[in-house]
Amino acid sequence: MTRYRLDIIPRVLHFKQPAGTSRGIYHTRQVWYLLLTDTASGRYGVGECAPLPDLSCDARPDYEQVLAGICRDFEAQGTIDYEALRPYPSILFGLETALLHLQAGSVRFFPTPFAAGEEGIPINGLIWMGNFEEMSRRLEEKMRLGFRCIKLKIGAIDFDREVELLARVRQRFSPQEVELRVDANGAFAPADARRKLEILSRFHLHSIEQPIRAGQWKEMAALCADAPFPIALDEELIGVNDPARKAELLDTIRPQYIILKPSLHGGLHGAKEWTDLATARGIGSWVTSALETNVGLNAIAQWTATLHPRMPQGLGTGLLFTDNVDYPLHIEGDCLWCRKDGKEPELLEFLRT
Numbered sequence: 001m002t003r004y005r006l007d008i009i010p011r012v013l014h015f016k017q018p019a020g021t022s023r024g025i026y027h028t029r030q031v032w033y034l035l036l037t038d039t040a041s042g043r044y045g046v047g048e049c050a051p052l053p054d055l056s057c058d059a060r061p062d063y064e065q066v067l068a069g070i071c072r073d074f075e076a077q078g079t080i081d082y083e084a085l086r087p088y089p090s091i092l093f094g095l096e097t098a099l100l101h102l103q104a105g106s107v108r109f110f111p112t113p114f115a116a117g118e119e120g121i122p123i124n125g126l127i128w129m130g131n132f133e134e135m136s137r138r139l140e141e142k143m144r145l146g147f148r149c150i151k152l153k154i155g156a157i158d159f160d161r162e163v164e165l166l167a168r169v170r171q172r173f174s175p176q177e178v179e180l181r182v183d184a185n186g187a188f189a190p191a192d193a194r195r196k197l198e199i200l201s202r203f204h205l206h207s208i209e210q211p212i213r214a215g216q217w218k219e220m221a222a223l224c225a226d227a228p229f230p231i232a233l234d235e236e237l238i239g240v241n242d243p244a245r246k247a248e249l250l251d252t253i254r255p256q257y258i259i260l261k262p263s264l265h266g267g268l269h270g271a272k273e274w275t276d277l278a279t280a281r282g283i284g285s286w287v288t289s290a291l292e293t294n295v296g297l298n299a300i301a302q303w304t305a306t307l308h309p310r311m312p313q314g315l316g317t318g319l320l321f322t323d324n325v326d327y328p329l330h331i332e333g334d335c336l337w338c339r340k341d342g343k344e345p346e347l348l349e350f351l352r353t
Contacts, residue, residue: 003078006071007035009351013293013321036098045102046347048296049094050263057239058088067091082269086241092267097299107298114305120335122312124149129156135165147334149179149312155187166203175204186213193223201228207257210234221253230256237265247277261290268303288314294327301336325350
């Protein structure tokens, strides 16, 4: 008799408002929840598999069939085959976090001040892509809410208009008052990237994510070597799953930061490989979510808290859905908090609806 049973529960979630990304505008989000049950004790854990179309290395037409096969293998073996799952980061993330939930007996996976509701995790306020008026309105709202770190996704509208938005912030707030990050999602042409970085440097930015598209290691290395402000890699890490290849990427490009999304970058196991390799090379990092629901967001936040983050993380996206499951997570000021009440979410009821 196998010890574990895994049930796959597909679900389509709906955004409260359209989410503009470098891959288009999302109105809905397809996820697959994993309900892991210990057949001996009856204890359970829930994980979330949420590949992003046209971005995740494991987003494929037969995703659900591949997921089912991996789940059957886990049921038979009772352990996670990390090497076999390197090509499937979103599946590994769902499986390993369901197991963490089951083993902990709580959605508070690790004994940290965050899990106990004693400390919050600082996060950035994210300004989604949109037209100038939409982005300006969202920017004003984030500043009104007290965010001290603002991240703007750029590359969707005219560059001069985006510069105007940044100038508006700096007219009101100094770099000491509000930290600004931008995410270009690979929008700049290599030949024009240096000029645009020089313009952006006028606003004393903390960093820019992925100024040119991924896969151009030589061009990205040249930018990082002579950048007027720090460059962070994001999409560049997707699909780089072998440890030796990870080390080669970091040694070749030498970025100032890497940004880790466990669903995209190898699950928690693979994300830790990245942070260990980066730390050994003096490269900074922070963690973000990738449009997961609260199930995935909580797992990422619980793990991030074990890293004792000092800089703002990107952990607010789980709160974007109208039909999300209630979790002990809330944003207060510019921090993500885990409630102290100890109340567990009604996950089984949510999965059965």
